[in-house]
Amino acid sequence: xxxHTNPQAVEGWKGLAADWAGDREAFKVPWGKAMMWIxxxxxxxxxxxxxxxxxxxxxxxxxxxPNPSEVFSLTINGTELPLLLIAIMTFVLITSSGTMAMAVxxxxxxxxxxxxxxxxxxxxxxxxxxxxxxxxxxxxIREGVRPWANPMGAPQFGSCFFMITGFHGLHVTxxxxxxxxxxxxxxxGVYEKVGNYDIVEIxxxxxxxxxxxxxxxxxxFYLW
Amino acid sequence: xxxxxxxxxxPIGLYLKIWVLLFxxxxxxxxxxxxxxxxxxxxxxxxxxxxxxxxxxxAIFMHLAWERLALICAILAPPLALMxxxxxxxxxxxxxxxxxxxxxx
Numbered sequence: 001x002x003x004h005t006n007p008q009a010v011e012g013w014k015g016l017a018a019d020w021a022g023d024r025e026a027f028k029v030p031w032g033k034a035m036m037w038i039x040x041x042x043x044x045x046x047x048x049x050x051x052x053x054x055x056x057x058x059x060x061x062x063x064x065x066p067n068p069s070e071v072f073s074l075t076i077n078g079t080e081l082p083l084l085l086i087a088i089m090t091f092v093l094i095t096s097s098g099t100m101a102m103a104v105x106x107x108x109x110x111x112x113x114x115x116x117x118x119x120x121x122x123x124x125x126x127x128x129x130x131x132x133x134x135x136x137x138x139x140x141i142r143e144g145v146r147p148w149a150n151p152m153g154a155p156q157f158g159s160c161f162f163m164i165t166g167f168h169g170l171h172v173t174x175x176x177x178x179x180x181x182x183x184x185x186x187x188x189g190v191y192e193k194v195g196n197y198d199i200v201e202i203x204x205x206x207x208x209x210x211x212x213x214x215x216x217x218x219x220x221f222y223l224w
Numbered sequence: 225x226x227x228x229x230x231x232x233x234x235p236i237g238l239y240l241k242i243w244v245l246l247f248x249x250x251x252x253x254x255x256x257x258x259x260x261x262x263x264x265x266x267x268x269x270x271x272x273x274x275x276x277x278x279x280x281x282x283a284i285f286m287h288l289a290w291e292r293l294a295l296i297c298a299i300l301a302p303p304l305a306l307m308x309x310x311x312x313x314x315x316x317x318x319x320x321x322x323x324x325x326x327x328x329x
Contacts, residue, residue, distance in 0.1 A: 027295045037299055048306040052313050059317035062324045069257050087254045094250060098243035101285045108233050201287075208285045212278055218250075219274035223257055224267070 030198045033205070040209045043171075047213050050164050051220055057156040066152035068222050071145075072136070086222050089132050090214065093172075096125035097211040100179075100204045107200035112186055115200060119183035122207060126176040133169045137162075164217055171210050178203055234287075242284045249277050 010018050027034040058065055069082040076084075103118035140161070144151045147159040182203045191197050253273040256266055283289040288296055 027298070028292055029295060034295070037295065041299055041302055044303050045306065048303065049309070052306065052310050055310065056313045056317040056320075059314065060320035060324065062321065062329060083254065083257050087250070090250050090254070091247065094243070094246045097246070097281065097285055098239060101239040101242075102236060105233065105236060105239065205286055208281055211285075212281045215274055215277045215281065219253065219270050223253060223270050 030202075032198060032202050036202045036205050040205065043209065043213075047164075047167070047216070050167065051216060054160040054164060054221065057160065058154075061154040061156055063154040065154050066150065066157050068224070071140070071152060072222060083222060085132060085136055086218065089129055090218055092125050092129050092132070093211050093214050096122045096129070097208050099125065100207045104201045104204045107186065107191070107197035110192070110197070112189065112192060115197075116183050116187040119179050119186065119200070119203075123176045123179040123183065126172050126179065126207075126210075130169055130172050130176070133165060133172075137165075160221070164221060168210070168213055168217060171213070175207050175210050178206060238284065242280050246277055246280060249273050249280075253277075 009015065027037075072086050073080050073082045074084040075081070099118045100122045103115050103122060106115040106118060145158045145161065147162050149155045150158045182199055185191065186197075186200065191199060253270060256269050256273070261269060288299065
C-alpha cells in the first residue's frame with residue numbers, strides 16, 4: 001500500500017480494526033443502539049421465518065386446524081370465555097411497554113429513582129406474562145397437546161404453538177433478566193457516573209420488540 | 225436537553241396516549257374473536273389492527289419516527305424480503321394442499 005496517499009493506513013489486524021472502525025459512520029446514533037437495531041432485525045427474520053413456516057403448514061394441512069378461540073378459552077364459574085388468558089397476556093405486555101417507554105424518558109431526565117422503579121415494574125409485568133404462558137402450556141400439555149399430535153385436529157398445531165410461543169417466551173425471560181440487570185446499574189449510579197443513559201433506551205428497544213413480536217403472534221396464531 | 229438523533233426525549237403525555245391507543249386497538253382485535261366475525265371481514269380486521277399496533281410500537285415507543293432516514297431504511301427495507309418468502313411459501317403450500325387432496329384423499 002502506498003503510504004504517501006494514505007498516511008493513516010495500518011497493516012495487519014490493527015489495520016483491519018482501524019478500517020472497520022474508521023470515521024465512516026452511516027448511522028448517527030450511539031453504536032450500541034445501531035447494534036441493537038441490527039440484532040432486532042436479525043430476530044425479525046427468525047420470527048418471520050417461524051410465522052411463515054406456520055402459515056405454510058396451516059395452509060397445506062388437510063386435517064382441520066384446531067379452533068384457537070376454543071383451545072385457549074378459560075372456564076370461569078361455568079362460563080367459557082374465549083381467548084381470555086391470551087387477551088390478559090396481551091394487555092400485560094402492552095402495559096409493560098408503556099412503563100418501559102416512560103423509564104427511558106426518566107433515564108434521560110436523570111431521574112434515577114423513577115427510572116429504576118419503572119424498569120422493575122416492566123420486569124415484573126414481563127415475569128407475569130411468562131408465568132401466564134407457563135400456565136397456558138401446562139393446561140395444553142395436560143389436554144394432550146404435543147409437538148407431534150393433539151386431540152383437537154391437525155398435528156402441526158402443537159409444533160407451531162410450542163415453537164413460536166416458546167421462542168417468544170424465551171425472549172421475554174431473557175428480557176426480564178436484561179431489564180433487571182440494567183435497572184440495578186441505574187440504581188447504583190453506573191450511568192450517572194458516565195453521564196450516559198443510552199443503555200436504558202437500548203434495553204427499551206429490545207423490550208418493545210418483544211411486545212411487537214407478540215402483536216404478530218396474537219394476530220396470526222391466536223386470532224386467525 | 226436536545227431531542228436530536230443522539231437523544232430521544234418526548235413528553236410523557238405522548239407515551240400515555242399511545243399506551244391507551246394500544247389498549248383500545250387490542251380490545252378491538254379481541255372483540256373480533258368475541259363477536260365471531262368470520263371470513264374476509266375477520267382477516268382484514270385482524271391484519272389492519274395488527275399493522276396499526278405494530279406501527280405505533282415501532283414509530284413511537286421505539287422512536288423510529290424520529291430517527292434519520294438512513295436508519296429507518298436499514299431497519300424497514302430488509303424485512304420486505306420476508307414478504308417474498310411469504311408469497312413463495314403461500315404458492316408452495318397451496319400446491320402441497322392440492323397434491324395431498326388429489327393423492328391422499
